[in-house]
Amino acid sequence: MRIAVIGTGYVGLVSGACFSEFGVETICVDKDQGKIERLLKGEIPIYEPGLDALVEKNAKAGRLSFTTDLPAAVAGADAVFIAVGTPSRRGDGHADLSYVYAAAAEIAAALDPDDYTVIVTKSTVPVGTGREVARIIRKTRPEADFDVASNPEFLREGSAIEDFMRPDRVVIGTDSDRARQVMRALYRPLFLIETPMVFTSLETSELIKYAANTFLAAKITFINEVADLCEKVGADVHDVAKGIGLDNRIGKKFLHPGPGYGGSCFPKDTLALVKTAQDYGSPLRIIETVVDINDKRKKAMAERVIAACGGSVAGKRIGVLGVTFKPNTDDMRDAPALDILPALQAAGAMVAAYDPAGRHEAEKLLPGVEWAADAYGALEGADCALVLTEWNEFRMLNLGRLRKTMNSPVLVDLRNIFNPEDAEMAGFAYHCVGRPGRVKKPKGEAH
Structure with missing residues (x-):
């Protein structure tokens, strides 16, 4: 053929x-x-x-x-x-x-x-x-x-x-x-x-694609909101996700909390389905809410970083690990980094970043960001380490080495790739998403 x-x-x-x-x-x-x-x-x-x-x-x-x-x-x-x-x-x-x-x-x-x-x-x-x-x-x-x-x-x-x-x-x-x-x-x-x-039929096939993507986007948004509630009540979102994901009617995929969904599909497909439904007089209120919540969540993440840095990032150096919307891609379309990093810069922060594949695309979209050759270089002299993309190579970073290379040991992990106890034992003030408040003040400053 x-x-x-x-x-x-x-x-x-x-x-x-x-x-x-x-x-x-x-x-x-x-x-x-x-x-x-x-x-x-x-x-x-x-x-x-x-x-x-x-x-x-x-x-x-x-x-x-x-x-x-x-x-x-x-x-x-x-x-x-x-x-x-x-x-x-x-x-x-x-x-x-x-x-x-x-x-x-x-x-x-x-x-x-x-x-x-x-x-x-x-x-x-x-x-x-x-x-x-x-x-x-x-x-x-x-x-x-x-x-x-x-x-x-x-x-x-x-x-x-x-x-x-x-x-x-x-x-x-x-x-x-x-x-x-x-x-x-x-x-x-x-x-x-x-x-x-x-x-x-043609129409059914076309709708299947949009329905699949918007359902997954809704699932991500759901667990993100549950993560926020977990932080308030002292629950662990990962255990909640495991507990509900073992139900075969729900499934365990797409129940990972983070800074909001991005990429080439979910943002545009949720919006397109919302508009189609409105045009046909059959609005999808759930998806309208998903779009609104996700947009607001990405914008709110910068405030989390600022709060972790004591309420101000003016004059501080933020070292960023990962900028693509997900690992194993160089795609920057609607990545949370595009909302978070400019907001931090606007608040007076100096931003340095490292991404295993995304630098070429990201440089065009994130002016003023300093680019490093590896993760340790991005965090050298940083007042805060910020994890935005869960690349596998970040999971095995030597936290003790990171603490020594940083100016101030503050770690904001928006993908929950580190174990809180490990981060704290390395001397970090550790901030994550949807896990019990275990932040401890670091003992002294790094040299």
């Missing part, structure tokens, strides 16, 4: 590489000539563990190629995947579908009327987008033989390849039996490992 993937962003590149690993001849298309040239040289424009090796392997095997020539890629393809961006539209929060519709028009112009083609929306799109894509194609090429399908992605940044190769489920929305047959053939390797396949 042969497919074209329009867009070489996160979803398009990962999906294209993984389909080629299935043995499908895959051509990835992008308008950005520079990005295509980099990919042809084997340079991966995003940080995703294992993706470089997967691309190299399948490119050498001749199954994966890259081009800016959309018509050539679409010609003869059994399926064409639209995997372009759908960012939040300025002003109203709706998903910006201009890239999707532009891609649909270009695909339509390139279709061979003698060949049957399935046009697949892989991008995250609101309900009704698939029907509009079909309308655009039909208007542009009335004689084209095609169907439109929805095939939302459920890839987690940092583990996207595993998520594609061994997913919890594959969702395919289409009204066409021919399209179902094509999609079954593409995903045949997953049928062989008995992956659940959910075949449904």
Whole structure:
């Protein structure tokens, strides 16, 4: 089989590489000539563990190629995947579908009327987008033989390849039996490992994606609010999460407290679903509240740091561990750091940071931040250590060494990666999220 993937962003590149690993001849298309040239040289424009090796392997095997020539890629393809961006539209929060519709028009112009083609929306799109894509194609090429399908992605940044190769489920929305047959053939390797396949309508498939992401965002927001209550009553949020997560109806995932969710999906998808629901006169009050709480939580985190520093950070040096929205990615989109660090700077703090993968992107978004080559360098001479991203390498840091390199041993752990007793034994005044108040004043100052 042969497919074209329009867009070489996160979803398009990962999906294209993984389909080629299935043995499908895959051509990835992008308008950005520079990005295509980099990919042809084997340079991966995003940080995703294992993706470089997967691309190299399948490119050498001749199954994966890259081009800016959309018509050539679409010609003869059994399926064409639209995997372009759908960012939040300025002003109203709706998903910006201009890239999707532009891609649909270009695909339509390139279709061979003698060949049957399935046009697949892989991008995250609101309900009704698939029907509009079909309308655009039909208007542009009335004689084209095609169907439109929805095939939302459920890839987690940092583990996207595993998520594609061994997913919890594959969702395919289409009204066409021919399209179902094509999609079954593409995903045949997953049928062989008995992956659940959910075949449904276009509208249902589109809503499944948004409903899944907003539910997970709500789960994160719920445990964050429970964490705040735990701090008031002296309970431990991790034990609460374990206690409720062992209930199979709830599950243990996404019950980790922190400074609020971010990334490329949850912020824009929750907002887009809220707007869609309002437009259809069926508002989702729970999700509206989730969006509001999360926005306020990220902004409030700077106040926690200031309070831990005695009520003022003016003239103080804050050493930051991690700035990406989660570990194992370089993605800075809607990362809590983008709210917290500027607020600390505005309060008079000097900020130094280290992130294993995010510096290149973060430097553009966080002016005035000093960047260190490692975690210990970021905390040298700091009056406060601030953990914003739970990279594994931070979990095994030598707390005794950190205390000695810092000017004042204050540790604000917004991801709860350290054990409170260990931090206190190392001499830190330790501040975390949703665990009993165990903060002790440090014994003396570090040298």
